[in-house]
Amino acid sequence: MSENSLKKCVPIEIPDDNPFQNDVLNRKDNIEILTKFITSFEQSIVLCIDGGWGQGKTTFIRMWEKYLHQQSIPTIYFNAWESDYTDDALIALIGEIDLAAEKLAIQDKNEAEKSIKKIYGFAANFFKATMPTLANLAIKALSGGLTNADEVTKALSSLSESLVKEQINQYEQSRKTLNNFKEALSELARSYANGNQDTPLVIFIDELDRCRPDFAIEVLEKAKHLFNVDNIIFVLATDKSQLAHSIRAVYGQELDVRGYLRRFIDFDYLLPIPNKNKFINTLLEKLSLNNIVDIIFYGGVTIKVFIWDFIYIN
Template identity: 25%
Template structure:
């Protein structure tokens, strides 16, 4: 497997959920601690636990241990490393037999080809035949329910040793497992294995196994294989293993370290080396190193970056000081990692697999969003992903704002209250509303006031109330109130089967609103002036208010929305005030020239005054020019 575990195709790579040979997390310290223990002759034989939750990196540490042990060959003698995974054993062939057979097969491969190992080979064959005999018996027992088998004697004949040399007797297989341990010890001390000083068995994924497999594996280690020269490293979540053991032992009522399951486990596994959860630094480093992998073409170059990050970790300095991460193409990934790291670290509890899963989900969102024409930057989508993944109730709140057409105003109020980086700066020089006096109109009703104004009110009761989770999320940069995030929210909600169609309108005019806001001009024209004229005045005002909310929350629909409101105002004079109030919610800087397309000098004076005030407040020559052209009826 290559070191680059990301997909090389596409702008948004996925990361395989597989152990890696590249130590991105400085687990080498954990691995070397285990290696020192299993090679210490004073601790022979030993069984060590490598404890950590699922996804914590136990398998990656086992790989580092295997590599360090193999590299130690020649320094402290020959070390035979055997890697096994009981999760993949066939229960019909026996758990004990599968583990023992795997170890004996590896030992057989290590025996010398010359005559020195003949005695060792004879012992090995005797042990292997015992394993074959037991497997045959188990298979016969489990298969006899459904198939007709020969007699037990004939089954045993299948596995009895046969001489390869005519006239030479072979030893009978061991039929009593009590004999096995003694002969296994003799095998390891035989001349053929004199050069091997350590046999280290690395057991992975034990915590994934069924309780029966867990107990049988541990019993095999303790009863049959725990002899001099043998060492075991068992990678598993100790809590899950203890739970599996508990299914085989009566519960005395004790808990924790004194429970029967714990005592049983500690009798077999002398001590456990924990795989530590990632620190803040580790989490940020992992986020950066994973994301930049697809940008680094050379394995050697990537290894250099990883080594420099490890040096920074050991020196307890910030990741920003790592020289190799200063490349321009890495800046965005570094900034994104720094932004989301505090929440990612807390919500994943420093678990590498969960962090990788978040990045994979982010890559999927970025890829699909780009193909759907959602032009949001990666930092914005990453922030929205944090909300979606780790604040589900708050995500629902924000999508409810979109449904109710109060998204932009609520985001502004939230960011003001949270003190979001960039929010104060972006709103201070860009007034959301033009004062009503400048438009020649009275203040809108209380229901029309924006939450931004409410947030500035002196009385606490006037302040919008946001959850602590929302405020915490809002403090992440970038600020979102000025971004068109509605298309992404609709897209993200679809992953959770959340329907965001607004229920703010009566059914009688809901279809009309959809048609008026359509990107197709012909579809919008299907709503005739007569249909608008025949609306009840209250429904006309509701329709305008709704359209006004849409074009604020989804600026890409502004032109069609303004055209629709102007059409309504011309046939429903009572809706003029609602149109003016809707226009006030548009920031002057967000106003588009296209919104002036159908504006006429004969339109209501209040509407003309509002457009004029907004064009002037924007400071944009193209808007003031468009307004002048309308006044001249050009």
């Protein structure tokens, strides 16, 4: 390979034993402070790491994940964009939680597996309990072979009463199922933390802003409503400005996105903008462009200097 061969930009290596070995943007202090912050809560919270495209959000949470492992804090990484081909965000989230059991150092894997089975069962029951019943009304009326108008009216009246009762029963059943689901999830979180009540389970959700709009909204809803369990922390890594476009695509351009997101996100952390010189130098080195941009460009100025000046101006 020649000296000037170009390379693709590959993810930064993050060693398990030294997460900050390649921390050229000096993210260590930010991660240590955020760790103290999230571990000070006993309740479930949702923290958003907000940053623009290319500012290193994924690298940041991957480093943070490895750092938390060193602190014996269990984590789960969920790439929402890689999972938005599915029809249901809940199934995708539970699937990642299940897969994590194989990676985490859990003392009693049998207890964890029992909890996961409960969670799958309650999730299935929850779907059944929240299925719409309006379709059943038409099916029953049509399948009854009713032709007389008076008979149809009486039948629909009777079915309407039955429908109301059925909906009330389903609502009660869904609440019971949701409580059972959360209890099983709490048991699982304790299993992942090896029974330590003070250790949270941290679930990282990445690339939310790249998902199709309906899936991104569903992930937010499921994380906040179904997984609102003590000692479970959600960390979203996303560009909130891009996420806002997705939300408006579903609910309309006039929606107050900030107000909407406050329903799901408890705290925001704006990822510090990296030192531009250091950022550019690192990127050029990763892409093997250093030798190329050091050549004379115009009036005695190299391409590298031109790039620095252009970014500072803009």
